[in-house]
Amino acid sequence: MSQAVADPRLVNARSAPRKRLRLSWSDPRFRAFFWQVIIVGCVALIVWYLVRNTNQNLAARHIATGFGFLARVAGIPIGETLIPYNPALDTYGRALLIGVLNTLKVSAVGVVLATILGTLIGIGRLSGNWLLAKLTAFYVETLRDIPLLLQLLFWYTILQGLPAPRQAFHIGDAFYLTNRGMKLAVLNWDTAFGWAFLGFLAGIGGTVLWNRHARRRQEATGRPPLVWPVALVLMIGLPVAIWALMGAPFAVDKPVLRGFNFQGGLTLTPEYFALLIGLVTYTASYIAEIVRSGIQAVAKGQWEAAEALGLYRGLVLRKIVLPQALRVIIPPMTSQYLNLTKNSSLAVAIGYQDIVSIANTTLNQTGQAIEGIAIIMAVYLTISLSISLFMNWYNAHIALVER
Template sequence: MTTATPKLPPRKRLRISLRSEAFTGLLWQILVVGIAIAVVAWLWSNAVHNLSVRRISTGFAFLGREAGMPITDTWLSYSPRDTYLRAFMVGIVNTLRVAVIGIMLATVLGTMIGIARLSANWLLSRLAAVYVEVLRDVPLLLQLLFWYVLMQGLPGARAAWRPIEGVYLSNRGLMLPSIPIGEGQLWVLGTAAVGLLVFYLLRRYLIARQMQDGKPRYVWPYGLVLVIAAPALVSWALGVFWTVTLPELRGFNFVGGLTLAPEYFALLIALVTYTSAFIAEIVRSGIQAVPKGQWDAALALGLRRSFVLKHIVLPQALRVIVPPMTSQYLNLTKNSSLAVAIGYQDIVSIANTTLNQTGQAIEAIALIMAVFLTISLGISLFMNWYNARIALVER
């Protein structure tokens, strides 16, 4: 017995006629793209001609020359004798320091403020409302200058504030205890990161099996082995020593520990507090978007409000929270370029110095645009992936 193969629907042919909507649409697209390419080509040729008339060299060969600019606050090794390329790498790392840490802190603080706005405690909800309204209505640049001037007004190193042992706050910045990271420590941290990934995948697999057969499976022993025991074994095998270095005052400055420069600390505080005010409203609206019946049904079962918020309301609210949260993450990353106003040497500040030294404005601005475009696209791709994972799937 033979089965007939299903026939594919006939392909639609493009009718070459001005009356065809598809053909005219294609013509308009070709025309718009052609005009855009022509405009860009004209601008490029005009810029090259003007630069050649003024005897200004073009290209990125300057990246291999000695920079000669000092960069004081950096996590990478750098000296003025390094190349411009190395200086740009330092600027990119400094920008990522602000963007990544700022996003994490703003998310935590904004979520707490957003939940506080919905609190039944009148004083707590009013304080959270004042926080949101004041910080959203004051321009970010003014807040940045306020925090920087406040940091400059702190006492000197000899009279630094010490809220707790090993932590100092002065006009030199914030000094914190630190753990020196070497090659051995990196191996241990890498083992812990791999263990976390394996534990996450294993946990998902065990939960899926439990949903199939209903048999409970304990996950914590695997986490204990992968996340704690395995890194501890690697640390013991490599003979890694974990020491905590505390900042100490020697002369007129501190040595040892981790130092957050006043420019970096002021920029981080301004970005976190400003962005968290917007995130707080996003979290509040996301929670309020969940039907009130979800709360009533959970509370009727005798569940605690904290449990209901964490396991029932917030997972549903995330579908409303994540899309606008992506915009706030992008805004924080782009707003970090205001660091040039207080002298923090991020990618914008280093590019401006390079522009003044070499005169190659187009290349410097193109590098700034490429860096922020790459970071922003990375954030967008990750948030879109996460949003697709938590989206409702209709059957």
């Protein structure tokens, strides 16, 4: 058995003694502690003064404070809701919840669409096709220089100029476009679809696990097992089998013209549609520049090495360049996602009832201005922190690990 020999220089080595805090201005730790106490004390004093002054002014004007108004009947008409709502029965709390859901609906869809559009435009700017490169450059330079509010008003005006329901643009009997919004045919939701969706999520999980197993087996044997047949069975076959076993319900709710408007189907109001188009096209112009700069940050030698192996440019972009560019793209992309979410508050200008619109109506009816503003701030703070936490986790997940 081999015996390790300790370095004699380190046998008697001891850590340096920790210096004690001295109550002297010459001690930098004492000075740092002193200034921190002073700053925290000043902040606490300012907060105390503001709270005291606000309470005195509210009491002098006999304005009640607190969030008890959330349990009162709202009486606010809301034209677009994701959950059932009756203004004659439901409370301000439920109305504000609908506002939060409406904000999330436009923000979540907008983030996905803006990412796809911005990525395509950013790649197009690097294209060797002169016409495509110039068109995408014109798109970016134009939309970035026009205020978002003007773009929202432009799209809303365009949608208001569409024909009435009786003269609607349509594709068959499943799609209608009018000045009252977009009408789409939609499946009637059944319990079987819920179980099939759970089966689809389980299939995604199984596919991820099989993909990891395939990678380990490839590293061990050099022969990668096929992943796509397993993914096809788990992500498509499993949900279809569950749906079939539960009776295979399939009923389509199609929009039908009755009187002066359509009934049935899925409705996308002009306000939502204009807000979504404006947010997506505006944010995509910034995302395009982020994607373009991220791709250009990857060393040119990566392209040359891949082309030397005979790989075509599309495969090189997907498999080699974009994965490396993501480490540059993700941090500024997070800011654009936050900007899109916060810019959705401009919906009040075109009549879309998001959290800002409903909260403004609530504080005008109840007089609870401070509470209403606090609710708006809390909602946007929660959404922004959630986006930041997720994007930071993803950025750390794809970061290079030094060995």
